[in-house]
Amino acid sequence: MNILVLLKRVPDTAAKIKVAADGMAIDPAGVEFVINPYDEIAIEQAIQLKEAGGGKITVLCLGPKAATKDIRTALAMGADEGILLVDDTAGRDAVATADALAAAAGDVEFDLVLAGWKSVDTDDGSVTHFLAAKLGIPCVTLITKLELGDGQVAAHREVEGVTEVVEVKLPAMLTVQKGLVEPRYTSLKGIMMAKRKKIDERAAEAGEPKIRIRTMTPPPPRPEGRIVGEGADAVPALMQALSDEQKLL
Amino acid sequence: MGSGVLCIAESAGNELKKSAFELAGVGQRLAGALGGPISGALVGEGISGLVEGLGKRGLPKVYVVDDAALGRYTSDGYAIALKAVVQAADPAVILLASSAMGKDLGPALAARLGCGIISDAIALEVVDGKVHATRPVFAGKAQLEVEPADLPVVVSVRPNVFEPAASGDGAAETVAVDADLTGEQIRVVVKELLEPEERTIDLTEADIIVSGGRGLKGPEHFHLIEELAAVLGGVVGASRAVVDAGWRPHTEQVGQTGKTVSPKLYVACGISGAIQHLAGMSSSKCIVAVNKDPEAPVFKVADYGIVGDVFEVLPELIKAVKEKKGL
Missing domain, CATH: 3.40.50.620 (HUPs)
Incomplete structure (x- = not known):
């Protein structure tokens, strides 16, 4: 079973985000970048499937050259090979990203594609659908459980509090949600082994974005709030604010 | 065209x-x-x-x-x-x-x-x-x-x-x-739907959310959050810390690796306000925070704050909402 895992390098969720002077992207100064937390879950799931049944895991990443470090981390966790599509252009949209990923995925043999259900930077969640469509495979999103069958997978999707049990034939794209598996830490042995694993680096294919960025701005500031009081004694003041000022009660 | x-x-x-x-x-x-x-x-x-x-x-x-x-x-x-x-x-x-x-x-x-x-x-x-x-x-x-x-x-x-x-x-x-x-x-076949005992509205569409964090001190105290949510007619949310600790299901997580929400009313109880949590809820129309630390970052985004222990404030608040609504 060969698995292709998508990986994106994103700012850590603990990072403060500042808009760059040009007003088109974030200012990366002082921001720590990490593997998209959902992609990390996808990598872990791929490794567990490989540990159970063998196969090869290829990590595919579109991003700046610095993303080599993140691919190396995935290799240290247990993936076998990496492909980095070097892309420094800001403002590549989901369609243009999927186009470049699809071109590279064409060179990889896979039965299954795993990825996070969205990246925590653009919060878009559509690249996987566009890529699946390009590759001509079905896409199952938000999975929290995965069982491999004969030429197919069974998965749980959690939607609005209900768990859907679905089946899909391979090859397929599955996007993962928190709760599926816990990503492992890299071991010293894994880190040493990862140094000898191959990362194929090439330029990302240029793409035509369907959605153009006009500006990036900080969120509008919230109106100044107030402390209504201390302890249980403050409850009447809060109740009054919620009913009289906010008309919520 | x-x-x-x-x-x-x-x-x-x-x-x-x-x-x-x-x-x-x-x-x-x-x-x-x-x-x-x-x-x-x-x-x-x-x-x-x-x-x-x-x-x-x-x-x-x-x-x-x-x-x-x-x-x-x-x-x-x-x-x-x-x-x-x-x-x-x-x-x-x-x-x-x-x-x-x-x-x-x-x-x-x-x-x-x-x-x-x-x-x-x-x-x-x-x-x-x-x-x-x-x-x-x-x-x-x-x-x-x-x-x-x-x-x-x-x-x-x-x-x-x-x-x-x-x-x-x-x-x-x-x-x-x-x-x-x-x-x-239809390439993806839905075999079965596993319904929970009680079906709740998804956090992203809820009008009122009451969230709990580490200040609740343990999963056994989340009944306070559930009760307040019930009397307000809202749903329960949680901080990443308590989801990671296994107190609450990840479906309830509000924040950058959980759900980004915009309810009419968001009540944060015992949540200090990590940047990734604040990001996920700061587009709520009205934010109420209850936290015993007056320096907690959550007060910076809250419209109304009560500095106090959730174990003292929440029972009183539940009682007051019940009275107001005649429940």
Whole structure:
């Protein structure tokens, strides 16, 4: 079973985000970048499937050259090979990203594609659908459980509090949600082994974005709030604010 | 080239969702500014009866795909059906809610149409005949203003942000669309639905959310959060810390690796306010924070704060809400 895992390098969720002077992207100064937390879950799931049944895991990443470090981390966790599509252009949209990923995925043999259900930077969640469509495979999103069958997978999707049990034939794209598996830490042995694993680096294919960025701005500031009081004694003041000022009660 | 706006209405339990009325509201404004027609779309099984409700909200024409193959949601089935609707209606802008379903369906539909998608829009304007949309990124730590390079474009709209269209005495014409669905086209088969004992509304669509954090000191104290949510008519949320600790299911997590929410009222209890949590909830209309640390970052985004122990404040607050509502 060969698995292709998508990986994106994103700012850590603990990072403060500042808009760059040009007003088109974030200012990366002082921001720590990490593997998209959902992609990390996808990598872990791929490794567990490989540990159970063998196969090869290829990590595919579109991003700046610095993303080599993140691919190396995935290799240290247990993936076998990496492909980095070097892309420094800001403002590549989901369609243009999927186009470049699809071109590279064409060179990889896979039965299954795993990825996070969205990246925590653009919060878009559509690249996987566009890529699946390009590759001509079905896409199952938000999975929290995965069982491999004969030429197919069974998965749980959690939607609005209900768990859907679905089946899909391979090859397929599955996007993962928190709760599926816990990503492992890299071991010293894994880190040493990862140094000898191959990362194929090439330029990302240029793409035509369907959605153009006009500006990036900080969120509008919230109106100044107030402390209504201390302890249980403050409850009447809060109740009054919620009913009289906010008309919520 | 197409013109006007198509609103994809979502329903649950044979009732239109509030998000459908929000789409009708923003859709009419956009269609007016773009100078094109407004219409609705309903797909599913046995949903034709919902057309009337959309007519009352100002959608004069509703395209319906009523098909047994659409009894359960699948991205394949719904996207195929809606592609047929889009071909019939020929809109410039296709609106749907950025709900749990919309987050899956929107990109699946855009991929089939070969067009772009703007996800989770919180503002939509027409400037010089062009659609400009604002969408939060980094869970709300920044926002982007974007525009489609060409049309049509799919736009998913964040629930609870736009004013719903008022109910009037309008009527809608039904246009039945045959999507020619065959079983083989639906590649993902839903075998079973595992229903929880009590079905709750998804956090992204909830009007009121009461969230608990580490200040609750243990999962056994979350009944306070549940009670307050129940008396307020809201749903339960949680911070990442308590989800990671296994106190609460990850489906309740609010924040950058959980759900980004915009309820009318967000009550943060015993949550100090890590930056990734604040990002996920700071677009709420009214924020209340209860925390014993007066320096907690959550007070910086709260409209109203109570500095105090959740174990003292919450029982009193539950009692007060009950009295106020006559429960």
